[in-house]
Amino acid sequence: MDQHLQVFVTVAEKKNFSRAAEELHMTQPSVSQYIRTFEENIGTRLLERTNKYVRLNKAGEIVYHHAKEILGLYTNMQHLVDDLVNKAKGPLSIGASYTFGEYLLPRIIANLLETYPDIHPTVTIGNTSEIADLVATHQLDVGIVEGHFKDQQLRVEEFAEDYMVVVASPNHILAKKRGVEILDLEKVTWIVREKGSGTREATEKVFHRFKLSPAKLMNYGSTQPIKEAVEAGLGISLLSRWAIQKELRNGDLNIINIKGLPFSRKFSIVTKSPFQTKALEVFLGSLRNNKMLTTFHNGKR
Template sequence: MILSHLKTFVRIIDAGSLTRAAEQLSLTQPAVTKQLAALEESFQTRLVIRQGRRLRLTPSGEVLYHYAKRILALVDQTYEAIAEIERPGQGEIDLGAVSTIAVFSLPKVLAIFTRNFPSLRVRVHIGEIQDTLDKVIRQDVAVGLVTVPIVHPQVDSVPLFQDPVRLVVSPEKAKKLPRELDLEELSHMEFISYQTPSRFRAFMDGVLEQHGIIPHVLMEFNSHDLVKSMVKVGLGVAFVPESVVAEDLANGSLETIRVKNLPPLARTTSLILAKDPPRSGGLMALLTTFFDHYQVEPRLWPPWYWETRAYEAALPWNPHQKESKERKP
């Protein structure tokens, strides 16, 4: 009964009204109202305040909403874990990622994963770094992919690869420039840049400022494709992650230029997950795919990973059956 009431409570808040929640749950509005009243009676406090047609959570309601979502997510994961034993190799797993990784790096890994585990589905949720971190902490997603290392007491962070930062120009513009710029020449360039307050823009502005360069930003965009498009037609230069322009550099539509006395720059793409996540074959298969693809050193894997592998080996379906049996910690 309490699970049903919690589900109704979360749906009321997400829907924004009792009426919409009742429609979505295929219940009558009096039934929804009764369940809300039962929760308030159980916790001996008001959970929701009605302001005209709008609903506002009380401080106690905020707490219950937070925990109710976690409880319901854990219940779903419990069903999935048991179903996985009954239906080996099947199920769904949620993954969060920032847009750069989702567009330019994730497809290759997911192609390998779906080829090896065709009965497992991955649902990808795209968001900013903080949003992805929050989803991992709440366990709304099992795995998060971000463009920086994360240090957080509730999260394990595993570095996957270094993504170098390149200064790119159009082929026509490259012909008029030396193959290696000095810092003074760079300071006179017109930049196509990412909009503030993006983390990449803040990172690059900080690096350039340390070297006495205040970039002359001609245009700002919040899209990788728009930044590249403006550079390709010769409107300026741009610092971009290599993963974003790998194909453009390969086909010659963009070229890179080195800068004297500017140290090599790179961002660390990292995989994050809760310190002690619900362990399923699907999660282990996904982690194994990432670790194998990026050749992550075993010493960097989460501490519980090997303990869980021993458990998984006893299941009817072993999520590691596709990997080399020679890999050891």
């Protein structure tokens, strides 16, 4: 790997030569020399320097973006070569959208590490479009998402089904009403996820299916605050059954039964490279053959 690339990326992220030198276990003059040589090779300055800060200029932003992708490709190449003679081990960077990442992934990783303790996973949680972008730029080995996104170069494999239901607080007017009608859903506040999330996409599909125009929408950035808002009686929401298991058992949320629901969507595995490390290979196998997902969707959970 070109050490100049690594030094440049570290300085850009630390925004400070001293902190970058500490991170790289180098002296500050050595870091400065690497940056000067790198800028000379590129043919222009990449960093703006003052006594208070170091930051990327326009050219630096372009180089940083591609440098991150190059470093990701190099690391993946190194792992693939190592795997030719070694068993499944080493780093595995996993991205997941909120529903899967918060409510399903922890148990799957725990089971994986019982068999493969030398795998070292790191997890990034974000909405569907964010995770797809990180996989596309080789910053994640794999993503697990729901919903759709625009990137024809990614490999997408549907592997499990998710069911989404309308939920409300037990004290909400709709939870107490017998025979909830579609028009009733328009008169109440909906608690929804932000644009770009798979849950928001599913919610908008339900709105379109039932020709709903809710009186008011409240936006939240993840599922947990949505559940708390619904429990507090602020409104209703469309959520995955995976995300509300504890709340249903404890009686904190009620499912509002509506003809035409639950809404079904797919969880998908997203990858970029056609080559897989052994660590990624066994992780993907654990997803495809996971009995927990099969049991739930056979109605036994």
